[in-house]
Amino acid sequence: MEDLIIGSHVSYNNTEGLVGSVKEALSYNSNTFMFYTGAPQNTIRSSIDMELTHLAHKAMEESGIDIKNVIVHAPYIINLANNKDEEKLEFSINFLKQELKRTEMLGINKVVLHPGSHVGLGSDAGIKNIINALNIVLEEKEGPIICLETMAGKGTEVGTTFEEIKEIIDGIKNQNRIMVCLDTCHINDAGYDLSDFDKVLEEFDAVIGLEKLGCIHINDSKNAVGAHKDRHENLGFGEIGFDKLIKVIYHDKLKGIPKILETPYISMEEGGKDRTYPPYKQEIEMIRVKKFNPNLANDVRNYFK
Ligand code: FE
Ligand code: FE
Ligand code: ZN
Numbered sequence: 265m266e267d268l269i270i271g272s273h274v275s276y277n278n279t280e281g282l283v284g285s286v287k288e289a290l291s292y293n294s295n296t297f298m299f300y301t302g303a304p305q306n307t308i309r310s311s312i313d314m315e316l317t318h319l320a321h322k323a324m325e326e327s328g329i330d331i332k333n334v335i336v337h338a339p340y341i342i343n344l345a346n347n348k349d350e351e352k353l354e355f356s357i358n359f360l361k362q363e364l365k366r367t368e369m370l371g372i373n374k375v376v377l378h379p380g381s382h383v384g385l386g387s388d389a390g391i392k393n394i395i396n397a398l399n400i401v402l403e404e405k406e407g408p409i410i411c412l413e414t415m416a417g418k419g420t421e422v423g424t425t426f427e428e429i430k431e432i433i434d435g436i437k438n439q440n441r442i443m444v445c446l447d448t449c450h451i452n453d454a455g456y457d458l459s460d461f462d463k464v465l466e467e468f469d470a471v472i473g474l475e476k477l478g479c480i481h482i483n484d485s486k487n488a489v490g491a492h493k494d495r496h497e498n499l500g501f502g503e504i505g506f507d508k509l510i511k512v513i514y515h516d517k518l519k520g521i522p523k524i525l526e527t528p529y530i531s532m533e534e535g536g537k538d539r540t541y542p543p544y545k546q547e548i549e550m551i552r553v554k555k556f557n558p559n560l561a562n563d564v565r566n567y568f569k
Pocket of ligand 2: 413447
């Protein structure tokens with residue numbers, strides 16, 4: 265098995281289904297990928313084409329992408345933390361249940377979820393609401409695992425500290441279906457200093473347990489440690505910096521855990537219009553050779569020209 269499991273966010277569309285996502289991932293020289301099964305900001309979803317799904321599974325087998333490393337990201341408008349609007353909460357719960365079914369149909373085992381925002385109720389109430397909702401969503405013994413994402417602490421986000429994440433995990437009945445997604449931009453913004461990543465990882469292990477780490481999002485951050493902002497930056501161009509991110513990516517204790525880039529697209533003017541292009545092929549190249557590329561933006565533009 266390859267030690268480095270690296271990929272990026274890719275698109276998923278209805279015409280090509282999972283086949284399109286696999287193709288995109290391979291074009292970046294990835295050996296895994298993450299996608300939303302529809303638009304991230306809404307819950308409109310169409311049915312899954314099983315023929316395309318089987319074709320995609322074949323393509324993955326042939327190209328060395330192990331499907332157990334592939335990740336679905338739940339739409340970020342799902343909010344399990346706020347129960348002020350009961351109808352809305354119920355909608356979130358039902359939608360997430362369906363999303364897990366879709367994920368299962370695709371043969372994928374991990375779904376990343378933002379814990380939610382308490383919107384003024386306070387973290388304790390938010391955590392309680394999340395636990396109650398997740399126990400409904402995860403009531404069946406078997407099925408895809410939900411990876412709770414560590415959040416930056418923007419607004420009233422819950423899950424900004426390892427302790428909050430641990431509290432949620434402890435409340436979940438089916439322990440085999442709950443894990444964590446560590447996001448480097450988010451933990452930086454939440455106040456964890458990646459200058460001493462060993463210490464951060466030790467803390468994660470002490471509070472949550474490394475065996476619960478199911479996925480890692482690799483992003484630089486536009487902001488300083490503790491800024492509570494959540495604005496991703498391309499690798500090496502932000503406040504975390506390339507060397508610290510490389511240390512995370514190649515850390516001995518994190519071998520075999522899927523690592524996913526969610527860095528911003530590069531903009532390019534085309535016929536008077538501003539279009540954006542994915543930087544992932546070039547960023548993954550930087551990662552593989554462990555060398556920062558200061559000309560990333562230009563290389564991306566030239567590649568897509
Ligand atoms: Fe996320
Ligand atoms: Fe993330
Ligand atoms: Zn983010």
